[in-house]
Amino acid sequence: MPTSHEDIVARLRGIREEIDHRGLTEPAALKEAAAGLERLIREMDGEKSDLNRLLGLCVKGIRAVNELRAADTLGSVDAIIESLDAAEHYLLDRPNKEVLVREAGQLLDSVLSKNSGRTETDSEEIHPEEFVEMTLNDAAACLLQIDSDDFSEMERLCRMIDAVVAARGCPARCRTISEQALQLAVRVVDKGKADPEFTIPEDAITDIGLALEEALSFLSENETASVDTPADEKPAPEAESTDYLPDDADLDLISAFIAESGDLITNAEEALLTLESNPEDIEAVSTVFRAFHNIKGTSAFFELSLMTELAHHAESLLSRVRDGEIRYAGGYPDLALRSVDMLKELFRLLQEALNGSPFLKPQGYDELNGLLAAPEAAGISDVSEPVAPQPVSPRPRFDEKTPSTDGETPAAEPPASPQNAPTPRPKLQTGKQVVESSIRVPIDRLDRFIDMVGELVVSHSMVAQDELVAGGGHHELQKKVAHTTKIVRELQNMSMSMRMIPLKTTFRKMARLVRDLSRKVGKDVSFITEGEDTEIDRNMVDIINDPLVHMVRNALDHGIELPEVREKMGKPRYGTLHLSAFHSAGNVVVEVRDDGKGLDRDAITAKARERGLIENGGGMSDREVYNLIFEPGFSTAEIVSDVSGRGVGMDVVRRNIEAIRGQVEIQATPGRGAVFKMSLPLTLAIIDGMVVGVGAEKYVIPTISIVRSVQPNPKDISTVLHKGEMLTLQGKLIPLFRIADLFDVREAESELDKAITVVVENDGHQAGLVVDELIGSQQIVIKTLGESLGNITGISGSAIMPDGRVGLILDVGGLVRLANTD
């Protein structure tokens, strides 16, 4: 009876959304939800016992919340929503459904068990320490999302930490740290209550976060130590506290080892991913082999036994692949990637050890080592393990080039057919490798160098424009200065290029992310990268990483459909995720393109209306509608999954990108896919700017955003109620900004037809900036305004002008938005 099944899913979803949207503010909604759920349970006839139990727990939870019995209201609601989501997954027959339902049940159970003992729990499955860890994790997650004025969230955080402190299974050390965190949090809440103007300071959040992290890492380090009573402070087993860093370690050489191994591991990881799509790639096998080999040999010299041992086993695994003894398929790829992860972790710990902390054995080390030593004993083989009842989801493929295009199922899939006999394969071939010679320079030294060159450019242009030089009469001097100008420009270009690095590393991280995520959500995805040699400023790489992760996650989680759904829609089972980078108009563009279901215009407008972002979406273009998801307060299905939820919202993505003078936008075709596009400036430090004069002040407008400059005819200027002055230009109404009024500059030209209007554009909207004169266009070395002046409307930075004075750079994006929202 498929209809009633679908019906149940739809009703579950309805209930979940109801709780999500209204649950906390309207008790009636909760009551309704509980009743609805109970009806559902009755109708489902108790045939799915796990599911029924979960839904039963949900009902219990909703009642507890409703009757204000819940110790942790928000936590309970979150857990309930998650459970309902899991139930939906279960009914939709998604992969891992049993696990999801079980995990959700455990979480809900643990949250409810905090409810002052009044809600009896069905089971005591949760280990007290697990509860502590989960709650700490939740608290950390909550902390990450706290807005600076959200004191109710802060109180919720206090309750969570309080629950940790009160928990039976909390080890003493962990309790002490948590108490510290709690004190900090309580202090913030108190201050907030006393002073309505008070906002949560950034460093308080950092301090609380650090404490939580310390508590968590204490827990994970002492995972095996069983803790029963609060007073119990059993020492951790000896093996766990051994410091593996030898006493006479040569720290200099070890840091070099860490740095070099980082590259090796990155290469190895990439090669492993290549290998998964092409198990015959001998060059890739030997790259990985050599990485393990070198790490083994060198770590042995330093007597870093943890690394030697792991690298040894991993190397053996790879040598078996190289010698054709096993195929790189089935359970081996996972094992190899886990070894890479473990090595990364070991190097991270080693780095910390150099800074003074003990070099301890990481969690899961022994288990992995055991597995690696005898994978077959643990049932791992190169045959894809048959997992019932879901078909094994094939792994995503990683290609450098475009494979078969849309409309057909990609043909070259990894060999999925079980093949028992190992195929003999050619021995390692020695290929040609271009070895570029390079040296490592500490990044801060490089940054300083680039800063100094920036200063040089500025002070040189002061010289060049000095009266004595530019004034004529000193012909020889002018020639010399012109020559120096050339050299300085060259030096500047050179210095900028030094900090440019290819996006390759970032893209590779995404490859790994796609691989892991697509498995987790049970989707088949082929991941294609283009233009990974495109270079951007190194300092920008870190900034774009988070937005990129966010976009890739979104595409995988919300964009690309499940294989069955895709087939039904006549699409290939494999979704395609393109990650590409290219240069365009002085910018670097990074694009995430998927061929999933695109964005749902109606859902977005409905949500935006509900959140009060728009009045009605009737007159808006698709583009405007799609870009609504970047608005603060527009959170999409964030609670629904742990893949794309929980992190930052899309508004943060946009804020981060705009902070580096970049832009984001979304384009989508319903049913065909979506494109997220980030445009980034080539470098953070220099822009082409138009210097304009207003009164005695000078401002800089980034040339890239200037559309045109006009001296308008008075009859084209009109005043619109609530909008101020508008200029009619080629049939369009453009809001005008008088820079002089905005920044309170005296003695500026007040007649619009005598002043100059610079029309600027951002994100498809225009605005006119009224200035006195255009002075000239030049390269501007950007200086930040410093922390305290960071958020001035209309100003994005400052620059030193050739005459030695400071000029402010206008924040065109901010001004245009301001002009078009009022």
Place this chain on the structure above:
Amino acid sequence: MTENICVMVVDDFSTMRRIIKKVLKGIQLENVVEADNGISAWEKLNAQTDPPIELIICDWNMPGMTGMELLEKVRSDESLADIPFIMVTAEGKDKIDFETGKADLTSYIAKPFKADELKEKINLVLGK
């Protein structure tokens, strides 16, 4: 006596080269030519150095040209054939004996090695 000897260290892993250089420094051998694979080692061997290279310490497993291939090339070159050649390797003794039977390897040291072991080997090879 050994102070002026120039040693070539070939390894694709720069940390390993630094380790070996440090060991060499410990026995007053500070004149070192580095190469990160067999190909560049071969180029540097053929370029005149002053003082000439009198010892090669070389990793076996390298991309481009392996230590074994470099050894064969060195041994078949008239002017270089006599240079002592120490192979650094993680391979077992059997394999080394088998492979090096074809070319004349002066000595080898198995990874992982201790600084003292390498010093000993070098001193042995240089006849100190």
